[in-house]
Structures are given as C-alpha cells and as structure tokens.
Amino acid sequence: MSAPARETMRRGWCPGTLRPMLTGDGLLVRLHPPRNTLTPDQLTYVAELASRHGNGQIEISGRGNLQLRGIREEVHPVLVDDLVAAGLVDEAEGDGPNRLVLASPLAGRAVDELLDAASLAETVERAGRSVAGLSAKFSIAIDGGGALALDGFAADLRLQAIAAEVVTFGLPGDQWFGPVMLDAAPTLTARLLGGFAAANRHSSGQIRRMRDLKPAQLTALAASCGLMPMTAPAVRPKSASVGFVAERGDQVAVLAGLPFGRTDAEDLRHLGELAQEAGVREIRPTPWRGLAFCGLQADTATALRDHLRSDGLVVEANDPRLAVSACTGAPACARGEAPALTDAAVLAETLAPLLADGISLHVSGCTKSCAHPGSADLTLVGRDGRYDVILAGSTGDIAIAHLSLTELVRRLEPGQDIRARLDAAHTG
Numbered sequence: 525m526s527a528p529a530r531e532t533m534r535r536g537w538c539p540g541t542l543r544p545m546l547t548g549d550g551l552l553v554r555l556h557p558p559r560n561t562l563t564p565d566q567l568t569y570v571a572e573l574a575s576r577h578g579n580g581q582i583e584i585s586g587r588g589n590l591q592l593r594g595i596r597e598e599v600h601p602v603l604v605d606d607l608v609a610a611g612l613v614d615e616a617e618g619d620g621p622n623r624l625v626l627a628s629p630l631a632g633r634a635v636d637e638l639l640d641a642a643s644l645a646e647t648v649e650r651a652g653r654s655v656a657g658l659s660a661k662f663s664i665a666i667d668g669g670g671a672l673a674l675d676g677f678a679a680d681l682r683l684q685a686i687a688a689e690v691v692t693f694g695l696p697g698d699q700w701f702g703p704v705m706l707d708a709a710p711t712l713t714a715r716l717l718g719g720f721a722a723a724n725r726h727s728s729g730q731i732r733r734m735r736d737l738k739p740a741q742l743t744a745l746a747a748s749c750g751l752m753p754m755t756a757p758a759v760r761p762k763s764a765s766v767g768f769v770a771e772r773g774d775q776v777a778v779l780a781g782l783p784f785g786r787t788d789a790e791d792l793r794h795l796g797e798l799a800q801e802a803g804v805r806e807i808r809p810t811p812w813r814g815l816a817f818c819g820l821q822a823d824t825a826t827a828l829r830d831h832l833r834s835d836g837l838v839v840e841a842n843d844p845r846l847a848v849s850a851c852t853g854a855p856a857c858a859r860g861e862a863p864a865l866t867d868a869a870v871l872a873e874t875l876a877p878l879l880a881d882g883i884s885l886h887v888s889g890c891t892k893s894c895a896h897p898g899s900a901d902l903t904l905v906g907r908d909g910r911y912d913v914i915l916a917g918s919t920g921d922i923a924i925a926h927l928s929l930t931e932l933v934r935r936l937e938p939g940q941d942i943r944a945r946l947d948a949a950h951t952g
Contacts, residue, residue, distance in 0.1 A: 541613050544600060548858035549579055551595040553603065556623050557612050559642070560588065560631075562807045567815075568796030569610055571789040577603045580789035583852070584782055586677075586895065587626055587663075588811040593856060624652040626677060627666040629810040630777055633818060634670045635770040638685035639706055641668030648683065651714040657721040659732045664713070665694075672769065673760045677811060678897060680734035681716065683709055686757050693751055695742045696735040701751035715749040764841050765812030768825060776825040778817045781838035784850045784868055785813030785895075794835065802828045812846075814838065844879035848872050849896035853889030853906060860889030862906025867929050871904075874936050878943075883950055886919075887911075893919040902946060904932070915945060 539545035539554045546552075557566070570590060574582050579594025595603060607613045614623070625645045628634065632642025645666040652664060667674045669685030682694030691709050692702035693716070704712060723745070724731045731737060737745065743753065769777045787795075799807055799817055806818040814837070817828060833839045838846055848871070851857065853864025868887040875885060886893075886900035890907075899918045904911040911932060912923035925942070927935065935942040 541607060542604060544595060546597075546858070547593070547852075547856060548854070548860065549581075549594040549856040551578075551597055551600055553578075553592045553595050553600070554585065555590040555592065555607065555612060556588075556614060557590075557809075558614050559646070560627070560629065560808050562612075562809075564796045564800040564804055564807060566610060566612060566796075567799065567807050568793050570612070571792035571796065573603060573606055574792070575789035577606075581786065581856070582789065582792055583786045584809050584813045584815070585785070586811055586813065586849075587623075588629060588809040589623075590809055593852070623649070624658070624662060625649045625664050625666055626674065626679065626811060628668060628670070628672040628674065629779070629808040629816040630670075630672055630769055630771065630818070631666065631668055633771045633775075633777065634668065634672060635772050636670035637668035638670070638688050639668055639691070641666050641685070644668075644683065644691075644706065644709065647710045648713050651710045652717055655714060655717040655721050657724055658717065662733065671760070671763065673763045674811070675760065676762070680720075681713070683713065684757055692754060692757060693746065694756075695746065696737075697739050697742065698756055699739065699742055699746075700754050700756045701746040702754050704751070712749055712751065716745065716751075719745045719748055763812075765810065765846060766814065766839050766843070767841055768829070769816075771818065775818075776820050776822050778820065778825050778829050778832070778839070779810060779812070779814060780817070780829070780832045781810075781812055781814035781843075781846060783836060783838060783845055784848060784865055786852075786865065791835070795832075798828065798831050798835075804828075842880050844876040845872050847879040847883060848885045848887065849900065850887040851889050851892075851895040853887075857889055859892060860906060862889055862909055862911060862929075864889040864895075864904075864906055867904075867911075870929065870933065871936070874933050875902075878946060878950065881950065883946060888919050891919045901949065902942075913942065915942075916949060 539552055541555050544551040544553045574580050574592045577595050577599045578592050581593040583591040627641050627645040632640050663679045665674045665679035665682045667684040683691045686692050689706040690703050692700050694700050766779045766781050771777050802824050804817045808816040810816050829839050848868055850864050850868035854860035864887045884900040886896040886903045888905050903914040905919045910928050913925040914921050914923050
C-alpha cells in the first residue's frame with residue numbers, strides 16, 4: 525500500500541493514515557486500528573513509530589482515533605509501510621471516506637450489552653462503505669444499549685439496542701424509527717444511506733450530512749425504507765468514561781483518560797509495558813480520549829489502575845480534567861491563534877472545584893472547534909494570542925470579552941465577574 529499523492533496532503537481533509545493533514549508541526553496522521561483493537565506490543569510499536577517518524581506527540585481524538593503528530597512529509601510513505609506491515613491499518617480505508625462507525629470501546633465485551641455491538645459495527649461499516657457519495661465526516665453511532673452510552677456524541681445516524689437483538693434507528697432532531705430485529709439492521713442501514721446519498725446528488729452536493737435534511741425529509745427517508753416512527757429510547761445516565769467496567773466472563777476493563785487527550789512516545793511506550801505486565805491482551809482507544817485495558821481479573825485491574833493514576837492518567841470520575849476539551853492550538857496547529865493545550869492545564873487548575881462539580885470548559889485555538897463541536901459552559905476561542913470568552917455557547921457564538929490568559933485567570937477567581945456568572949448559571 526503506497527502513500528497518496530502530495531496534493532491530497534492539504535489542510536481541509538478529514539485526515540486518515542493514507543491521507544494525512546498538514547499542520548503547524550508537520551503532518552498529522554490519524555490511525556484507527558482494525559476492530560479498534562491494539563495489543564500491548566502494538567501500542568509500544570506505535571510509540572516507537574511516532575518518535576522515529578515524527579515529533580513523538582500522540583493524541584486520541586474525540587472519535588477514538590490515534591493521531592501521530594509532526595510526521596515528516598518525506599518519511600510518510602515509510603510510516604505507512606511500517607503500519608501496514610504491523611497490521612495497524614484498515615485496508616478498507618483506501619481512498620474512500622474515513623471510518624464511518626463509532627462504537628463503544630467495549631463493544632462485544634461489556635456484560636450489559638443487549639447485542640454484540642462489535643459485530644453489528646463491522647457489518648454496518650461494510651454496508652456503509654458500499655454507498656458512494658457520503659461525506660468524509662459522515663458518522664454512524666452503534667450503541668449496544670449498555671452503560672457506556674454514546675448519547676453525547678453527534679452522529680448522522682444511530683443504531684441503538686433497546687432489547688435483546690432489537691435496535692432502533694435515530695436520526696437528527698431526536699427522531700426515532702423502528703423497532704427492527706438485529707439481522708435486518710445492516711440492510712436497512714444501507715437503504716437509508718443510499719437514499720441519503722441520492723438526495724445529496726440531487727442537491728448538487730448541498731446536502732452533506734443528515735442534519736442538512738428537514739424533519740419532514742428525514743421522516744420520508746425513513747418511511748421509504750419501511751421504518752415507522754417510535755418513541756425515543758429511555759434516557760440513560762451519562763457514561764462514566766473512566767474507571768472499572770464489567771466485562772463478560774467475570775472480567776474487568778480499566779478505562780483511563782489521557783490528560784486532555786494527549787501523551788508522548790515515551791509515556792505511551794510505558795503504558796504498553798504496564799499493560800503487558802498486567803496480562804492485558806486487548807487495548808482499545810476510547811472516544812473519551814483515553815484507553816480501555818481489557819480482559820483483567822479484579823485484583824489485577826485494581827493494581828493497573830493505581831499504576832495509571834501514579835503516571836498522571838485520569839482514572840477517577842470526579843477528576844476535573846474530564847470536563848475540559850482542548851485542541852492542540854498554537855504553535856503545533858497552523859490555524860491556532862493561542863496555545864490552547866498549554867493554557868487548558870492552567871485553566872483546569874483554576875476552575876478545578878467548578879469542573880469537578882459539573883461545569884464544562886472548552887479551550888479552542890481557533891473557531892474550527894476540532895476538540896468539541898458543541899456547546900460548553902465556558903468556551904474560549906483563541907484570537908491574536910488572547911481568548912474570546914463565551915458563556916453557555918460554542919465557538920461561533922457571541923463573546924462577552926477578549927482576554928489574555930492572565931486576565932482570564934484573574935476574572936475566574938472566586939468573587940470575580942466571570943466566575944460569578946458561571947456560579948450563578950450552575951446553581952440556577
């Protein structure tokens with residue numbers, strides 16, 4: 525498998541392994557291992573490649589992809605060859621869209637799943653890839669109905685288990701259709717996607733995502749596939765993105781978050797070694813910007829969690845860092861106008877009590893909102909080395925102030941104006 529031509533390596537792509545994106549620190553190579561699974565040895569090897577071919581910085585994206593930063597353009601083909609030889613590249617990626625399906629990191633393993641979400645995800649992925657004309661950012665969420673809910677993740681289409689071997693289809697605007705027996709779900713998914721792709725063609729490419737369709741159009745699309753409206757599934761508690769999760773066979777998985785979704789080659793290599801020593805056979809990246817260490821006995825899981833905590837990973841549900849979304853920012857990202865990642869650490873410490881109590885913080889180096897596409901209690905947008913301050917909104921909303929980090933930290937202290945407004949909004 526050879527690397528793509530240079531002209532595909534430009535800003536604006538939804539990057540993958542074969543089609544990287546040029547950023548401020550070199551190429552960004554996004555890696556989704558087959559079946560979203562790594563062995564400890566493979567994790568260690570990814571760390572080695574990140575150091576050998578790039579700047580050694582590794583991220584986990586909000587869709588559970590590994591991102592290798594600072595890859596030198598001239599060695600990208602060599603990196604691809606190394607990844608392919610190690611079985612770390614999905615051969616289906618080719619020149620088509622990036623991975624369509626987002627599933628729980630414990631799909632097929634969680635004890636409380638109502639169906640085998642891993643098998644369903646693979647089948648739906650194949651069905652989706654057979655449909656031409658889908659946007660590279662088109663996404664399908666597969667939810668097995670267990671505690672690791674994917675409700676907080678935006679998707680064009682949802683397949684959610686509501687009973688044993690029964691799913692419902694969710695479309696934008698909280699429209700739900702079904703129920704459908706599991707064995708019919710992939711075929712119906714292909715029909716929905718085919719109908720959507722046809723609508724896109726008829727609109728001359730103006731309809732790129734399901735959300736671009738009006739509610740009546742979505743209902744008509746579902747009806748054309750034989751799907752009937754139904755009541756929305758019951759709301760589940762917010763997922764615990766770190767900690768212990770029960771698996772089948774009386775085993776336990778340890779979910780750990782990388783601080784702000786980022787680590788370096790040395791630390792990633794160490795994580796691989798810890799997993800090897802603990803007897804872990806499967807490591808799965810999570811959409812909560814972390815890793816799931818699977819298949820452990822309870823005592824071994826506890827010991828591994830304690831090691832991960834000592835190494836600075838997030839393993840407790842009340843850790844304030846979990847409430848912070850931050851992109852890389854300047855200077856690593858060419859579009860970044862402020863050092864978002866570095867400043868996020870300062871702000872997380874400043875706001876720790878509020879973050880632990882439920883306030884959300886999004887620090888973005890620019891208006892693109894790569895780290896968190898939705899709204900947050902406090903959104904900061906880099907502009908000319910300072911931050912536009914937005915309360916209860918997203919990067920495109922109106923700012924109440926434009927402040928340096930020093931000014932912002934001061935006004936977030938107890939008794940100051942921005943802190944008071946956050947307190948009032950949270951308690952009110």
